[in-house]
Amino acid sequence: MSQASYSYGDITLRKGGAELIDRLEPLWLALHQHHQSVQPGFAYFSDERSWELRRSCYRRWIREEGSFILLAARHDRAIGYAFVEIQSGPDDTWVTGSRVAELQTLSVAPAERGNGIGTLLLDEVDNELKRLGIGDLLIGTLAANSGAQRLYERRGLRPVLIHYARFSADTEKH
Template structure:
């Protein structure tokens, strides 16, 4: 898909709501009833608040893929810069892709790969050597995409209800 990838700011966040909500429903579809997924309004309010806060600092950046005809967003990636921590020598900071969202109409077009390539280049410009991304294990298409661009399993996060036996 032909799209222009541009740097976004906190002023662009509100235009991302439809993409976020579509991703939320996609997560609901891929996880089924196994895990609780927030409703659209509370989910977007939390997301919007986080994005506004992160983009107001020097510790995050936003890249938006825009439709060349309408200028509307077709997808985006939001990446945070995190301390690498005391155990692994990953440099002073590592990139953490918080969100990669591609519109349903653009899925499978290479737009997600293009957004990740641009994200990786921005991390290089900032002197970052490592980056990570989280993915719901049931989201098999996303797992394949991330592996194609070079991500490999590193830390496994396990989740359980505290009242399960």
């Protein structure tokens, strides 16, 4: 995949593909831990297993034509990333184009949250999607992650689906 870098003060955004996946582990684990803190009461995989599974998904998703990773770094230390999978469209319900983007992950290092890194990544996701001619974007978030929901809604996204789940591993049965 062709790589591009963009500088914003002391932050560099690097666009790439599979070669960036292994750099994402600490940021994925921070997000995995964040998920557990904002939505407790579910059985979660260990960090090691969670990364193993997510890494496998990333390796599969990045093969989709147009899919990309944006890695934010300060002084070559990874501080955030966006993973965007490009899927074939159109959707079977909503009118979409022939390609639809799904933001599979947006993660910002805990010490960097609230400093505009997520917004910077999302701005560049939008720029890249415009370059690709893709206007449709899907983003999922945990039901209890109101901060992420506010961020996405400020950007003009609207909730369209609510997923319900029953996980056999959960200790609390309802």
